[in-house]
Amino acid sequence: MLTLFKAMFKEEWRMHSTLFGNLNFALFPVLIFAIAFMGAFLLPLVHNMMDTFILSIVVHAQFLLMGVMVGSFGILGKEVMNRRFGQSSLIAYSARSLPVSERILFLNFVVKDILYYFILWVLPFCMGFLIAAPFINLSIFWPLLLFLTISLAFLTGLCVVFLLSSVYAVSKRALYLVLSLILVAFAVVSILYSPVFALSYLLLPANLFVSFSYSGLLISLLLIFVLFFLSVVFYSPYDTSSEKHYKNLLNSWSEKLSFLKDSTLVAKDFIDLYRSGIGIGQTIFSFILPLCLIWLVMSFVNQFLPQTGILFTLAVVSGVIASTIYTWLTEFDSISAYYFLPLRLSSVISAKAKTFTVLQAVPVIFLAVVAVISGGIGFFLNSVVLCLSVSFFELALMVRLCGLSPGTMIYNVRVFLVYILVTGPVILVLLGLTFISPALAYLSALMLIPAWLMMKSGFKKWDSEDFTGL
Amino acid sequence: MASVIRTDNLTKTYGELRAVDSVSLSVEKGSLFGLLGPNGSGKTTMIKMLTGQIKATSGSAEVLGHDSLKDGIKVREVVGIIPEQETPPSFLTSSEYLSFVAKIRNIEGIEKKADWWFDYLDFADKKDVLCKDLSRGTRQKLMFAQAFLHNPEIALIDEPLINLDPVMQRKVKNFLKDYVKAGNTIFLSTHILEIAEDICTDFAILHKGKLLHTGKVGELKEKGVHLDDFFMDLLERS
Ligand SMILES: Nc1ncnc2c1ncn2[C@@H]1O[C@H](COP(=O)(O)OP(=O)(O)OP(=O)(O)O)[C@@H](O)[C@H]1O
Ligand SMILES: [Mg+2]
Numbered sequence: 001m002l003t004l005f006k007a008m009f010k011e012e013w014r015m016h017s018t019l020f021g022n023l024n025f026a027l028f029p030v031l032i033f034a035i036a037f038m039g040a041f042l043l044p045l046v047h048n049m050m051d052t053f054i055l056s057i058v059v060h061a062q063f064l065l066m067g068v069m070v071g072s073f074g075i076l077g078k079e080v081m082n083r084r085f086g087q088s089s090l091i092a093y094s095a096r097s098l099p100v101s102e103r104i105l106f107l108n109f110v111v112k113d114i115l116y117y118f119i120l121w122v123l124p125f126c127m128g129f130l131i132a133a134p135f136i137n138l139s140i141f142w143p144l145l146l147f148l149t150i151s152l153a154f155l156t157g158l159c160v161v162f163l164l165s166s167v168y169a170v171s172k173r174a175l176y177l178v179l180s181l182i183l184v185a186f187a188v189v190s191i192l193y194s195p196v197f198a199l200s201y202l203l204l205p206a207n208l209f210v211s212f213s214y215s216g217l218l219i220s221l222l223l224i225f226v227l228f229f230l231s232v233v234f235y236s237p238y239d240t241s242s243e244k245h246y247k248n249l250l251n252s253w254s255e256k257l258s259f260l261k262d263s264t265l266v267a268k269d270f271i272d273l274y275r276s277g278i279g280i281g282q283t284i285f286s287f288i289l290p291l292c293l294i295w296l297v298m299s300f301v302n303q304f305l306p307q308t309g310i311l312f313t314l315a316v317v318s319g320v321i322a323s324t325i326y327t328w329l330t331e332f333d334s335i336s337a338y339y340f341l342p343l344r345l346s347s348v349i350s351a352k353a354k355t356f357t358v359l360q361a362v363p364v365i366f367l368a369v370v371a372v373i374s375g376g377i378g379f380f381l382n383s384v385v386l387c388l389s390v391s392f393f394e395l396a397l398m399v400r401l402c403g404l405s406p407g408t409m410i411y412n413v414r415v416f417l418v419y420i421l422v423t424g425p426v427i428l429v430l431l432g433l434t435f436i437s438p439a440l441a442y443l444s445a446l447m448l449i450p451a452w453l454m455m456k457s458g459f460k461k462w463d464s465e466d467f468t469g470l
Numbered sequence: 471m472a473s474v475i476r477t478d479n480l481t482k483t484y485g486e487l488r489a490v491d492s493v494s495l496s497v498e499k500g501s502l503f504g505l506l507g508p509n510g511s512g513k514t515t516m517i518k519m520l521t522g523q524i525k526a527t528s529g530s531a532e533v534l535g536h537d538s539l540k541d542g543i544k545v546r547e548v549v550g551i552i553p554e555q556e557t558p559p560s561f562l563t564s565s566e567y568l569s570f571v572a573k574i575r576n577i578e579g580i581e582k583k584a585d586w587w588f589d590y591l592d593f594a595d596k597k598d599v600l601c602k603d604l605s606r607g608t609r610q611k612l613m614f615a616q617a618f619l620h621n622p623e624i625a626l627i628d629e630p631l632i633n634l635d636p637v638m639q640r641k642v643k644n645f646l647k648d649y650v651k652a653g654n655t656i657f658l659s660t661h662i663l664e665i666a667e668d669i670c671t672d673f674a675i676l677h678k679g680k681l682l683h684t685g686k687v688g689e690l691k692e693k694g695v696h697l698d699d700f701f702m703d704l705l706e707r708s
Contacts, residue, residue, distance in 0.1 A: 243599055250570060
């Protein structure tokens with residue numbers, strides 16, 4: 001068991017380090033550390049603007065969000081196990097011949113992933129604060145508590161989505177039932193008490209940071225444990241006991257898409273999304289859920305934003321999150337299943353970009369809902385232009401930097417640095433512009449020009465390189 | 471005889487490792503060429519370089535007159551390939567996968583061709599089953615069919631028989647023999663020497679990336695030497 005785990009752990013390390021070198025991978029946590037360390041010096045400044053509770057909610061929500069975004073093991077996990085590992089006959093796959101159950105194997109995989117997220121993100125982030133604490137006259141108690149509570153926040157988000165996605169994999173109807181129940185419960189508590197009260201329960205760890213209590217800690221831990229336990233219980237490996245027959249969709253779907261040059265590849269992507277359930281699943285877990293969470297948290301801090309602030313901020317954020325659709329489009333597809341055909345890497349990437357484009361309907365619908373609810377319907381078009389410009393810009397950036405393996409390449413410290421150094425300023429400038437005047441949101445469309453150029457140069461770059469992805 | 475595949479000092483290195491080391495060989499039209507060698511000797515790497523799936527570090531290679539290093543796409547258009555791993559896309563059905571390949575290769579009348587293969591390799595009952603639910607052998611049949619849909623002049627096939635049952639193996643072997651008789655060429659990589667001895671006309675032995683020997687299977691047979699004895703001998707001496 002432990003040997004298996006160690007082997008999987010090493011394998012993950014090697015996978016990254018052979019892709020872009022030991023150092024580039026090992027430096028990644030160092031970079032996160034540096035960012036947190038420098039960020040800590042801004043703390044007194046920020047503190048003047050927001051009170052501790054709000055600040056704590058923002059920080060914890062970020063880690064909760066990260067947990068939410070990576071937690072959909074129930075659907076993506078087994079797909080990744082099947083493909084990423086199946087392809088290159090790595091341990092997760094070959095271990096199937098060992099006397100361990102698929103569930104244990106999966107558990108190993110999940111725990112390994114969680115540990116990686118800790119080492120790469122949570123730990124260095126907290127270390128940054130810890131080391132900075134003496135310089136800003138902060139008691140060492142706070143960074144240590146922060147380590148505890150953001151770990152809890154991360155794990156809570158992760159386990160909630162892990163459970164939901166496992167339920168989803170068993171029965172879609174059950175998921176919708178569970179989601180509605182949560183929504184109703186939240187609404188009832190909001191009405192009976194207050195939305196703030198309801199939210200603080202949802203973000204228990206953030207609460208814990210502000211007012212620590214052992215009972216609160218116990219409840220948090222118990223919650224995580226129960227959620228995790230149930231997720232593993234609900235997890236269902238692929239059921240191959242019954243042999244199902246399917247209608248041929250490829251011909252009709254590629255016909256419908258025949259206005260595209262690579263309609264076949266795009267149709268294949270959509271069949272994958274549809275039959276695996278990943279399309280809807282990932283939309284819910286990696287898009288709708290995180291954005292609703294951000295929306296919720298933003299309604300807290302909206303006193304600092306102009307009236308249209310929520311809509312535009314959400315537009316930018318959903319643009320960034322929408323661009324991660326590209327990551328899961330590449331993650332669940334095993335390109336080596338057709339790369340030996342006469343295809344260029346750039347054709348595969350460009351087909352993915354087209355699938356991506358169709359899926360941008362999701363953020364647009366989301367923004368329409370936000371616009372209606374938050375009363376900014378007059379600025380709906382502005383927000384859509386803003387969101388899609390950001391999303392396509394980020395897509396192009398990812399294509400240029402990571403090609404077909406954004407999921408792994410982003411941990412290359414050089415890639416990550418370029419990614420945030422480009423993304424950060426772009427977001428800030430755009431938000432600044434929209435705060436000046438909503439009409440300036442249209443200016444964001446100008447970003448499509450560099451996006452186009454980056455895309456083209458990305459195609460060239462990846463065509464001239466060996467395909468090492470899986 | 472005209473050679474349809476030619477390499478000159480073809481080399482691929484991964485850091486220190488010379489996966490394929492200065493290999494020069496030529497394959498004649500109409501031959502069934504067996505590339506033999508132990509695990510990790512560089513057979514798959516050879517096929518991938520010949521078809522431009524990976525870039526050679528140095529040297530040159532040509533397939534049907536197309537430069538593998540510069541024009542891999544062109545090579546892959548004209549040849550058929552069975553990759554080492556028999557993993558068609560999980561969520562397509564068998565028949566969808568064949569249509570998929572046909573669309574990418576611009577092959578007309580795929581339905582009839584696919585049906586012929588389903589019958590020939592005896593898996594018509596799995597037509598509408600998702601690839602992820604197929605047995606390994608059935609997947610291998612599918613990958614086999616996929617490579618020959620467009621009647622390529624050359625097929626480069628990497629261990630295509632490993633998961634097939636004896637009945638299917640015989641069928642596939644006969645298919646390959648007939649295929650080269652019709653004037654096509656097969657470049658087969660395998661470490662199962664009995665198969666090579668049975669069907670190949672020519673062979674080359676690769677060991678740790680180096681080409682140890684090339685020869686004709688018929689000449690060995692005339693001398694009364696078994697291919698596996700020859701192979702073991704050669705490896706021991708090297
Ligand atoms: N992407 C890669 N990175 C590093 N080394 C590689 C890579 N691909 C192959 N190798 C190495 O190159 C050598 C040749 O590998 P190759 O797959 O060509 O062998 P093979 O003859 O096909 O073996 P088998 O009979 O097991 O299929 C091996 O030592 C292998 O470890
Ligand atoms: Mg091989």
